[in-house]
Amino acid sequence: xxxxxxxxxxxxxxxxxxxxxxxxxxxxxxxxxxxxxxxxxxxxxxxxxxxxxxxxxxxxxxxxxxxxxxxxxxxxxxxxxxxxxxxxxxxxxxxxxxxxxxxxxxxxxxxxxxxxxxxxxxxxxxxxxxxxxxxxxxxxxxxxxxxxxxxxxxxxxxxxxxxxxxxx
Amino acid sequence: xxxxxxxxxxxxxxxxxxxxxxxxxxxxxxxxxxxxxxxxxxxxxxxxxxxxxxxxxxxxxxxxxxxxxxxxxxxxxxxxxxxxxxxxxxxxxxxxxxxxxxxxxxxxxxxxxxxxxxxxxxxxxxxxxxxxxxxxxxxxxxxxxxxxxxxxxxxxxxxxxxxxxxxxxxxxxxxxxxx
Numbered sequence: 001x002x003x004x005x006x007x008x009x010x011x012x013x014x015x016x017x018x019x020x021x022x023x024x025x026x027x028x029x030x031x032x033x034x035x036x037x038x039x040x041x042x043x044x045x046x047x048x049x050x051x052x053x054x055x056x057x058x059x060x061x062x063x064x065x066x067x068x069x070x071x072x073x074x075x076x077x078x079x080x081x082x083x084x085x086x087x088x089x090x091x092x093x094x095x096x097x098x099x100x101x102x103x104x105x106x107x108x109x110x111x112x113x114x115x116x117x118x119x120x121x122x123x124x125x126x127x128x129x130x131x132x133x134x135x136x137x138x139x140x141x142x143x144x145x146x147x148x149x150x151x152x153x154x155x156x157x158x159x160x161x162x163x164x165x166x167x168x
Numbered sequence: 169x170x171x172x173x174x175x176x177x178x179x180x181x182x183x184x185x186x187x188x189x190x191x192x193x194x195x196x197x198x199x200x201x202x203x204x205x206x207x208x209x210x211x212x213x214x215x216x217x218x219x220x221x222x223x224x225x226x227x228x229x230x231x232x233x234x235x236x237x238x239x240x241x242x243x244x245x246x247x248x249x250x251x252x253x254x255x256x257x258x259x260x261x262x263x264x265x266x267x268x269x270x271x272x273x274x275x276x277x278x279x280x281x282x283x284x285x286x287x288x289x290x291x292x293x294x295x296x297x298x299x300x301x302x303x304x305x306x307x308x309x310x311x312x313x314x315x316x317x318x319x320x321x322x323x324x325x326x327x328x329x330x331x332x333x334x335x336x337x338x339x340x341x342x343x344x345x346x347x
Binding site: 110111113114115120121122123124125126127128151153154155 | 289290292293294296299300301302303304305306307309328330332333334
C-alpha cells in the first residue's frame with residue numbers, strides 16, 4: 001500500500017514537471033491572440049517597423065477592438081503608454097532617415113499616433129501621421145522607444161512599442 | 169366622528185404633507201442645477217482635486233491640469249495616472265470623473281497649467297475630432313503649455329503632464345470650438 005502511494009505520487013510529479021516543460025516550450029502565439037468578449041479568441045492586428053531592409057515587430061501595448069458584432073474585443077489598459085516589458089529587439093536607423101511603418105490588415109488605419117520616448121521613459125515627441133504617410137523620421141540621436149498606435153476607428157486601435165537606436 | 173379627527177385621516181394628512189415637501193424640494197434642486205449648469209465648466213467636480221489611493225491605504229490628491237482662458241479656469245475629466253510622492257508613496261490606475269463641454273473660439277490661444285511646485289518635464293497634448301480619432305499631437309517640453317484649435321467643432325483634448333516615467337497625470341477636456 002505504501003509503495004502504491006509512492007508510485008502514484010511519483011507519476012503525478014512526472015506529469016506536473018512534463019506539463020511545465022511543455023508550457024515553457026510552447027511559442028508565444030503570433031499574431032497576438034486576445035479574448036473577443038464572447039469566450040472566443042481573435043488575432044490582434046500587427047504593426048511592424050522597418051529600416052535598412054530589417055523588419056521588427058514590437059511589443060503589444062494598449063488596444064481596443066470592436067468586432068463585426070459590435071462587441072469589444074478587449075483592452076489592455078495598463079501601462080497606458082510606456083512599454084512593459086521593453087522590446088528586446090532593437091532597430092538601427094540613421095537620424096532623419098524614415099523608418100517605415102506597416103500593418104497586416106486589408107484596410108489602412110485612418111491615422112497613426114506616434115509617441116517617442118527617451119530611455120528615462122519621458123515623452124519627447126508626439127505626432128499624428130495621416131493615412132498614407134507611413135514614414136517616421138527620428139530627429140534625436142541615441143536609444144529611443146516609440147509607441148505606434150494605429151486607429152481604424154475610435155473603438156478599433158492597437159498599439160505596439162519599438163526599441164530603436166538612432167545613429168548619426 | 170368628524171373626518172378631521174379620524175385616525176386614518178391624520179395618517180393620510182401626514183403622508184400627503186411629506187410627499188408635498190419631497191416634491192417641492194426635488195423641483196427646487198432641479199431648478200438650481202439647471203441654473204448653475206451654464207457655468208459648470210468652471211466648477212470642479214464634487215471631490216476636488218481628485219483623490220486617489222496611494223496603494224498603501226492612504227488617499228492622496230491627484231495633481232491638477234487646467235485650461236485657462238481670459239482668467240477663467242476650466243477643469244477636465246481625470247483619466248490615467250501614475251503618481252509617486254517624495255516619501256515613496258505610489259498610486260496608479262485610472263479614474264473617470266465627469267466634465268461639461270466648454271466653449272472656445274477657433275484660433276484662440278489658451279494656456280494649460282498645473283498646480284504642482286515643479287513644472288512637468290513633458291506634456292503630451294492629443295486633440296481628437298468628433299469621431300474620436302486623433303488629429304493632432306504635440307509634446308511641449310517643460311513649463312506651462314499653450315494650445316489653439318484650428319478647426320471648429322466638438323473636440324476632446326487629452327492632456328498628459330509627465331514629471332517622470334512613472335509620474336504623470338492625464339485629463340480629458342471636452343471643448344466646443346466655435347468658428
